[in-house]
Amino acid sequence: MTTRAFLITGARLADGRTTDIRIEAGRVTELGAGLDARGAETIDASGLIALPGLVDLHTHLREPGYEQSETVLTGTRAAAAGGFTTVFAMANTSPVADTAGVVEQELALGEAAGYARVQPIGAVTVGLQGERLAELGAMARSRAAVRVFSDDGFCVSDSRLMRRALEYVKTVDGVIAQHAQDPALTVGAQMNEGTVSAELGLTGWPAVAEESIIARDVLLAEHVGARLHVCHLSTAGSVEVLRWAKARGAQVTAEVTPHHLLLTEELVRGYDPRYKVNPPLRRQEDVDALRLAVADGTIDIVATDHAPHPVEAKECEWPAAANGMVGLESALSVVQATLVDPGHVGWSDVARILSEAPARIGRITGQGEPIAVGSTAEITLYDPSPVRPFGTDRLRGQAVNSPFIGTELPGRVVWTFHDGYPTLADGELREPDDIAAELVRA
Numbered sequence: 401m402t403t404r405a406f407l408i409t410g411a412r413l414a415d416g417r418t419t420d421i422r423i424e425a426g427r428v429t430e431l432g433a434g435l436d437a438r439g440a441e442t443i444d445a446s447g448l449i450a451l452p453g454l455v456d457l458h459t460h461l462r463e464p465g466y467e468q469s470e471t472v473l474t475g476t477r478a479a480a481a482g483g484f485t486t487v488f489a490m491a492n493t494s495p496v497a498d499t500a501g502v503v504e505q506e507l508a509l510g511e512a513a514g515y516a517r518v519q520p521i522g523a524v525t526v527g528l529q530g531e532r533l534a535e536l537g538a539m540a541r542s543r544a545a546v547r548v549f550s551d552d553g554f555c556v557s558d559s560r561l562m563r564r565a566l567e568y569v570k571t572v573d574g575v576i577a578q579h580a581q582d583p584a585l586t587v588g589a590q591m592n593e594g595t596v597s598a599e600l601g602l603t604g605w606p607a608v609a610e611e612s613i614i615a616r617d618v619l620l621a622e623h624v625g626a627r628l629h630v631c632h633l634s635t636a637g638s639v640e641v642l643r644w645a646k647a648r649g650a651q652v653t654a655e656v657t658p659h660h661l662l663l664t665e666e667l668v669r670g671y672d673p674r675y676k677v678n679p680p681l682r683r684q685e686d687v688d689a690l691r692l693a694v695a696d697g698t699i700d701i702v703a704t705d706h707a708p709h710p711v712e713a714k715e716c717e718w719p720a721a722a723n724g725m726v727g728l729e730s731a732l733s734v735v736q737a738t739l740v741d742p743g744h745v746g747w748s749d750v751a752r753i754l755s756e757a758p759a760r761i762g763r764i765t766g767q768g769e770p771i772a773v774g775s776t777a778e779i780t781l782y783d784p785s786p787v788r789p790f791g792t793d794r795l796r797g798q799a800v801n802s803p804f805i806g807t808e809l810p811g812r813v814v815w816t817f818h819d820g821y822p823t824l825a826d827g828e829l830r831e832p833d834d835i836a837a838e839l840v841r842a
């Protein structure tokens with residue numbers, strides 16, 4: 401928190417109202433037209449949309465263990481540049497985040513960096529090995545107060561273990577975020593299974609490997625009365641399974657990534673490993689179904705699956721390349737391009753799918769609140785202006801494995817306020833020393 405006061409003038413809220421916003425000591429203290437600027441730094445936000453600070457339920461921060469890809473500091477700088485004020489950090493670090501000690505370390509690294517709230521996700525199984533449950537209770541009771549558990553990168557494929565995990569997290573109001581991929585159906589898989597994989601001679605990754613696990617997990621979650629969250633939904637069939645699950649009243653939520661809302665398997669034809677990702681890019685029919693599923697509320701949220709990799713893991717032949725794409729800095733622009741501009745959703749839906757719903761699913765407070773008097777000052781100011789080239793200058797983390805480099809995307813995040821202070825100011829990231837000094841003064 402900071403002692404400084406800010407007056408944001410002429411911003412458009414997600415519901416369309418234009419207002420000034422006064423921020424003091426980490427809170428929104430006044431809303432309305434023509435507010436008094438006394439004692440405050442004024443920010444002219446005419447033409448900008450004010451959204452509640454974005455919350456990403458699915459970020460890979462890589463620290464501890466893979467600092468050559470990303471650190472908590474560089475990853476949260478990317479988050480701030482993309483308008484995020486909270487990132488849920490996936491557990492596939494080294495050591496794996498499967499103990500109270502590691503999740504508390506992750507939390508502390510986030511606090512020290514100061515760019516965004518880092519909310520650790522705990523592993524479901526020890527070492528992501530899928531053999532025995534990790535210390536779910538100890539992680540939930542730790543200072544990190546973990547509520548989201550995931551072996552992401554791997555599927556909890558053993559049905560008995562998945563059932564036990566669901567039973568366990570129910571007792572702490574937690575959720576299992578499942579990476580739905582039947583490993584037996586995807587041995588050696590390199591891309592989506594279909595005519596393109598047949599033409600290219602690459603081992604295919606069938607849609608049913610995802611859909612069958614989602615269907616099983618919905619039944620397991622219903623059976624034990626627990627919450628299930630499905631990570632990175634990628635097929636039209638998965639949308640159908642989810643519709644069926646929600647119609648039955650199952651406590652299931654789901655996410656889609658920006659890249660699955662925009663890109664298709666056709667890009668694999670160029671063998672550029674930037675397009676290699678888990679789950680793989682699918683068909684245009686899948687992209688269309690995913691967009692409609694966000695529009696009608698079947699898919700609850702957009703989550704980035706920000707997966708940074710070093711250059712050597714991507715500048716190699718397709719089969720040897722790592723899966724994953726960075727996404728924090730481009731997420732809001734891709735959401736505008738794929739959902740807002742075509743008329744599928746409005747800005748109040750964007751506030752829901754990129755802030756309010758992920759905070760609710762992850763059971764965190766003080767984030768994802770509509771901008772109102774008394775709410776925490778977690779605010780993203782976004783300029784939804786026309787398309788422009790998306791270049792490496794837009795990437796503010798350590799890795800450059802973005803599939804959007806060289807494309808044109810609309811919009812730009814201009815200011816990000818976290819805990820009442822700007823982590824991104826007029827398009828420029830604040831320096832760590834400035835943020836540290838601000839936090840000390842508070």
Ligand SMILES: NC(=O)N[C@@H](CC(=O)O)C(=O)O
Pocket residue numbers: 460492552553554579676677678679705707708723724725
């Ligand atoms: N989404 C990805 O393509 N990669 C993820 C893990 C994974 O889901 O394979 C990563 O950690 O790199």
